Amino acid sequence: MADQLKKMNVVQLTFIVTVNMMGSGIIMLPTNMAKVGAISLLSWVVTAIGSLAIAYGFAEAGLLNQRAGGMAAYAEDAYGKDGYFQVFLLYFLSIAIANVAVASSALGYLAAFFPVLVSSPVATCIGVVGLLWLTTIANFGGPKITGRIGSVTVWGVILPVGFISVAGWFWFHGATFAAAWNPKGLRLVEGMGSSISLTLWAFLGMESAVQNSSAVENPKRDVPLACMFGTLGAAVIYILSTAVIQGIVPNADLAKSTGPFGLAFARMFNPTIGSIVMALAAMACVGSLLGWQFTLAQTAKDASETRVFPAIFGKANRMGAPIAGMVIMAIVQSVMALSTISPNLSEQFAALVNLAVVTNVLPYIISLSALFVMMRNASTPPARYRRNAAVTLLALAYSVYAIYASGKDAVLGGMLVMAIGYAVYGFLAPRFSSAGSRGRIAGASAAAAMAIALLALSAFIPQPAHAQDQPTSGTLLRIRQSGSINMGYLSGARPFAYKDDAGQVMGYMITLCQKVAEHIGSELRTAALKVQWVPLQPGDDIRALHDKRIDLLCGATDTLASRQSMSFSIPVYPGGIGAVLRTDAPAGLRDVLSGAGPSRPIWRASPAQLLSPQTISVVSGSQAQRWLSGKLNEFEIAAKVVPVSSVEVGVQKVISRQSNVFFAERSLLLAMTSESSAATDLTVLDRHFTTIPVAIGMARGDDDLRLLVDQTLSRMFRSPEFAGVYGRWFGEPDADARNFFRMSALPE
Structure with missing residues (x-):
């Protein structure tokens, strides 16, 4: 009875399942899906069906097997101790690695309130290690305490996500959703395929009920219920929340947000509410880490009790917590966390995280395939057997696809881990020796020998082709090693680049550069490529490229003079110099600048000769100033040129008649005058005095980088969604604008 009081009930177990799935996955899911577009919502249909099929398979297996070990115990029914060991090893490894990644995510949310946590790589490492130990110590109270804490922290997700799923539709805008539908111009199947891999990982954790079965009051009843209810509830919340947020926050803003739900609530209410939601998200993420740390310790404890793992991992305190095993794993994870210090090590760790995904799904396949043997041994009625078999086959097919979607590197790594597992088990097998199992042990030893041979052979296998395609020098190599890209922009250049009231970098060029960054990250296989926005002043742009402070310049005029200092992408905007003056300006001045004939009869004089001396302003050091110095005489105007510091100052001088x-x-x-309070007093002439294409700038000689930039822009210009991107900043594109982008886009 005393042991029962220390264990979890069905509600607490359901909370563990929910918080493990949703705790860190849902918080960043809208951002990840926005990078594909709202078309990614269609993948939820496939993902939800596949995940529910897996959960159903685990629920049925839980009814037939209540032994400690969860998935490993299921595998043992069909494959013996070698199957048990393989599932345990793969799953244990995946949790150990993934927990460090969850700690890193939690630190990112906490950094919004405590920036010092990410002020340097060393500070980040210390923060991650601190979170790992904090959640380890919090589990010392045993499963009952962990369940109670999880039932509190999960509300950090349920409250904001649940609210936005139901009430967020009052802030939903169809136009925003439509603009976000397919920003990359993907085909339907392509859009779904590229996002299934995103939505799939949101359901990893559904097996938590199975893995914690030995810490549950009534595993035969509670494990299946918690598995199904937790997965079904998460599916509903995932679909509703990710759909509604696409209609609240513009796609470009959502795709680069580090706190999508906080951003959504800030738009729905105010920044203070957004900050509160960010705090709740941080709490939920820490709660998720707490649950996963407990699952890791419980998995090791169960394996220890079956002699698959050292006995020290099975020693528990009076509250049922395996403290020794927890401490050992916290030390191991702390060593893993050291990979956050160096950019190179960080990239290696990102590869380990991808490997963790594969090693998480492989146990699904092994344990679910054992259900057929379990049902035969239990003499399951034929009708139920056929139903369970059909659902399990669907779950297995979906799991195989999940591994395929992880990429070649992760699949290769998963194979090597399995080979190592068989090699290790070959030496453990004798401890399970019995007269009836000698054949199986011999088979395991043979498998171990084969695995060792495969490992030795793999040393001589050439690298996969895609590995050889990775950059070995230049800007792309630096981006790949650091995991970040530095984007420079001219501050205050609305609508090209500027900061809004919330401090977010916005604008037409920012949107294009964000798409470029996503494509570069995808091509370099760099997980979560971080974009650093670097504000620049006029005249500092070329120097910033030469000093390598920036990798790309988001907005530069492409001229022969500029090409002496930098290279350019294909043109992204038909730029040119224009003029603004007051609506009550002299008609003669308007006639001269417009290049039109006089608006009224004149006598023996040009319009310019009838004007009094004029004051003309240009931004100091700008292209307009250089152009004007050679053109002023052509206007035949007696004028004084006064340089100003910015476009805003220049427009204000016209308003004030200076x-x-x-x-x-x-x-x-056009942008400045339309937003000015004196808009009715100003007029921008229709005349384009020059045609100067605007492009993305980069260092000279970096052809590989320029190719990726041009690929992104060309595909974007050809997509039907680009009209919405352009229209957001400049209005509906006219025939000339459409022709410009059609001519700029390069063929594949």
Whole structure:
């Protein structure tokens, strides 16, 4: 009876399942899906069906087998101790690695309130290690305490995500959702395929009820219920929340957000509410780590009790917590966390995380395939057998696809881990020796010998082709090693690049550069490529490229003079110099600048000769200033040129009548005047004084980087969604604009 009081009930177990699945997965899921587009929502149909099939298989297996060990115990029914060991090893390894990744995610949310946590690689490492130990110590109270804590922290997800799933539709905008539907111009099947791998991982953790069965009051009843209810509830919340948020937050903002739900609530209410939601998300993420740390310790404890793992992992305190095993694993995970210090090690750790995904799904396949043997041994009625077999086959097919979607490197790594597992088990097998199992042990030893031979042979296998394609020098190599890309932009250049009231970097060029960063990250196979936005002042852009402070310049005028210092992408905007003046400016000045004939009869004089001396402003050091110095005489205007510091200052001088006309990039003038409180007093001339294409700048000689940039832009310009991107900043594209982008896009 005393032991029962220390164990979890069905509600607490369901919370463990839910928090393990949703704790860290759902918090960043909208951002990851936004990078594909709202079309990714279609993948939920496939993912939810596949995940529920897996959960159903585990629920049925739980009814037939209540032994400690969960999936490993199921595998033992069909494959003996070698199957038990393989499932245990793969699953144990996946949790150990993934927990460090969850700790890193939790630290990212906490950094919004305590920036010092990510102020340096060393600080990040210390923070991750601190979280790992904090959640380890919190589990010393045993499964009952862990269940209670989990039932509290899960509300950090349930409250904001549940609220937005139900009430968020009041803030939903169909136009926002439509613009986010397919920003990359993917085909339907392609869009679903690229996002299934995202939605799949959101359900990893459904097996938590199975793995913690030995810590449950009534495993035969509670494990199947918790498995199904937890998975079904998560599926409903996932679908509703990720759908509604796509219609609240514009796709470009959502795709680069580090706290999508906080951003959504900030737009729905105010930044304070957004910060509260971020705090709740951080709490939920820490709670998720707590649950996974407990699952890791419980898995090792169960394996120890079956003599598969050292006995020290099975020693528990009076509350049922295997403290010794927890401490050992915390030390191992702390060593893993050291990989966050160096960019190179960090990249290696990202590969380990991908491997953890494969080693998580492989036990699904092994343990679910054992259900057929379990049902035969239990003499399951034929009708139920056929139903369970059909659902299990669906679950197995989906699991195989999940491994396929993980990529070649992760699949190869999973194979090597399995080979190592068989090699290790070959030496453990004698401890399970019995007269009836000698044949199986001999088979295990043979498998071990074969595995060792395969490992030796793998040393001579050449690298896969894609590994040889990775960059060995230049900017792409630096990006790949650091896991980040530095994007420079001219601050205050609305609508090309600027910061909004919330401090978010926005604009047409920012949207394009964000898409470029996503493509580069995908091509380099760099997990979660981080974009660093670097504000620049006019005249500092070229120097920033030369000093390697930035990798790409988001917005630069492509001229022969500029090409002496940098290279350019294909054109992204038909730029050119325009002029703004007051609506009550002299008609003669308007006629001269427009290049039109006089608006009224004149006598023996040009319009310019009838004007009094004018004051003209340009931004100091700008292309407009260089152009004006050679063109002023052509206007035949007696004028004084006054340089100003920015476009905003130049427009203000026209408003205050300190300048008669201000020359600058025409799109900037249109944006500034439309947002000015004195918009009715200003007019931007229709005339384009020059045609200067705007492009993305980069260091000269970096052809590999330029190829990736041009690939992104060309595909984007050809997509039907690009009109929405352009229209957001400049209005509906006219025929000239459409022709410009059609001509700019390069063929595949």
